[in-house]
Amino acid sequence: MIEFGDHRFLWEIYDDQNPVLVLRKGSQIGASTMEVLKTFHAARFWGINQIYTLPTVDDVAEFVKSKVNRILKVNPCIRQGVSSKDVDSVEQKQIGKAFLFFKGTYTEKEAIMLTSDRNIHDELDKSKPEVIRDYMSRIGFSKIRSQHYFSTPTIPDVGVDKLFAQSDQKYWRFNCPHCRYRQHMEWDKNLDRERKIYVCQKCRKEITSRQVCDLGEWEAKFPSESISGYWINQMMCPWRTAADLIKEESLAEDTQYFYNFVLGLPYLSADLRIPASLFLKNLTEINAASEGDNVMGADTGNENHVVIGNKKGIFWMGKLKDRPNRTRWQQMAELIQFYDIRTCVVDAMPWTEEALLLAKKFPYRVFVNFYKEDPKMLEVVRWNDDKEGEEKEFEEEVKVLTSRNRIIDDTISSLRRGEIKFDIEKDYPAFRLLIDHAQTMYSRTVTDKLGQEKREWESTTGEDHLWHALIYWHIALKKRNKYEPNR
Numbered sequence: 240m241i242e243f244g245d246h247r248f249l250w251e252i253y254d255d256q257n258p259v260l261v262l263r264k265g266s267q268i269g270a271s272t273m274e275v276l277k278t279f280h281a282a283r284f285w286g287i288n289q290i291y292t293l294p295t296v297d298d299v300a301e302f303v304k305s306k307v308n309r310i311l312k313v314n315p316c317i318r319q320g321v322s323s324k325d326v327d328s329v330e331q332k333q334i335g336k337a338f339l340f341f342k343g344t345y346t347e348k349e350a351i352m353l354t355s356d357r358n359i360h361d362e363l364d365k366s367k368p369e370v371i372r373d374y375m376s377r378i379g380f381s382k383i384r385s386q387h388y389f390s391t392p393t394i395p396d397v398g399v400d401k402l403f404a405q406s407d408q409k410y411w412r413f414n415c416p417h418c419r420y421r422q423h424m425e426w427d428k429n430l431d432r433e434r435k436i437y438v439c440q441k442c443r444k445e446i447t448s449r450q451v452c453d454l455g456e457w458e459a460k461f462p463s464e465s466i467s468g469y470w471i472n473q474m475m476c477p478w479r480t481a482a483d484l485i486k487e488e489s490l491a492e493d494t495q496y497f498y499n500f501v502l503g504l505p506y507l508s509a510d511l512r513i514p515a516s517l518f519l520k521n522l523t524e525i526n527a528a529s530e531g532d533n534v535m536g537a538d539t540g541n542e543n544h545v546v547i548g549n550k551k552g553i554f555w556m557g558k559l560k561d562r563p564n565r566t567r568w569q570q571m572a573e574l575i576q577f578y579d580i581r582t583c584v585v586d587a588m589p590w591t592e593e594a595l596l597l598a599k600k601f602p603y604r605v606f607v608n609f610y611k612e613d614p615k616m617l618e619v620v621r622w623n624d625d626k627e628g629e630e631k632e633f634e635e636e637v638k639v640l641t642s643r644n645r646i647i648d649d650t651i652s653s654l655r656r657g658e659i660k661f662d663i664e665k666d667y668p669a670f671r672l673l674i675d676h677a678q679t680m681y682s683r684t685v686t687d688k689l690g691q692e693k694r695e696w697e698s699t700t701g702e703d704h705l706w707h708a709l710i711y712w713h714i715a716l717k718k719r720n721k722y723e724p725n726r
């Protein structure tokens with residue numbers, strides 16, 4: 240039986256009036272119940288409109304029926320003021336003059352018609368980010384403009400973990416009852432696996448989760464940050480012992496699950512990432528530059544990232560910035576001439592016009608790549624100038640359509656098979672940067688509009704330009720091999 244005082248760590252959060260609230264949390268810690276109560280309180284006493292989102296409409300139906308409506312049924316004082324026609328409704332509750340809407344994040348236009356003073360996003364990491372952004376625009380006219388985000392985290396720097404990092408980062412801190420050392424619970428540092436107990440990080444004497452709960456208080460790491468953030472995990476739940484958690488860890492289907500749902504921590508497994516070894520093992524001493532027949536790939540942005548090489552190896556990479564006398568596009572043109580680039584593939588976004596201008600300058604040597612996810616597409620890469628006898632505009636002919644996820648998979652396989660070599664110094668800064676950029680990539684499984692699961696590549700930080708330049712280079716090399724296979 241869980242008792243009132245067992246949730247001591249939630250009390251301060253119940254009272255927290257900060258407009259932006261972030262909870263990075265494990266499961267089963269009472270956060271949803273708290274948020275429902277806060278929501279009804281705000282509706283009744285402040286009369287504000289609120290939107291409460293969960294990932295899908297099915298999640299909404301389940302949540303409202305099993306949690307919200309049950310709270311209303313057993314608590315007459317909370318039910319008071321809720322419009323009687325709405326007591327059983329799944330989609331909305333009218334409380335006095337205030338409206339509370341429950342919405343999913345996968346149906347488009349969910350957000351369009353509503354206005355809101357506060358948005359509450361439950362299970363943020365499973366929700367659709369674009370729709371969350373749409374909901375944000377719904378509170379643009381409100382004076383209150385409050386947002387509550389809470390979720391079990393998934394991977395580092397994404398979703399709720401990213402927001403927590405921007406917050407004041409409150410940890411549940413306590414003094415050891417034996418030696419007074421101040422600390423917060425950390426799985427590796429506070430666990431004695433052999434004795435199946437928690438211990439103090441300093442004196443190693445036993446501490447129970449009951450003591451952690453009773454002795455702790457919230458303490459911010461960055462008190463001057465305006466977003467209020469909390470990290471809640473099951474190590475501070477008095478009804479969960481160290482032995483319980485060790486057992487759960489051994490039963491968990493993977494480490495990711497245990498970190499996310501029990502510890503409330505993000506986790507990125509190494510096998511979902513691109514290892515640095517894939518690049519290091521492909522370093523070569525061969526003088527690739529002397530081979531000729533060079534191809535180039537370029538990712539474009541405020542800086543253009545460029546990779547140059549041939550089938551013997553990549554021998555030049557770097558980033559081009561605008562200079563007072565030459566733009567980064569002019570520098571690319573110079574590189575194309577200097578290295579006698581036969582085929583170049585340039586990212587079409589966001590600088591489509593500039594990319595097409597470069598293509599005009601070097602007709603049928605520079606191609607412009609668009610990523611397209613088309614399940615019916617048979618090839619990974621489709622060249623628009625392939626079909627003979629068909630007259631097209633020049634802009635159409637220099638277009639390349641590539642399946643983003645498949646070309647990334649394909650490039651990783653080529654690296655694995657040793658088909659992409661690097662004739663570059665191991666410590667050359669751009670080469671290290673390429674590895675860093677590749678390591679921001681991770682693969683994840685997402686559900687598409689039709690409810691089908693598919694795997695896709697994402698970047699944790701978006702700092703992935705040189706990696707994409709390598710992908711474009713690989714597309715260019717494929718073109719070269721296709722037309723001059725014997726060279």
Ligand SMILES: [Zn+2]
Nearest residue numbers: 415418439442
């Ligand atoms: Zn101690």
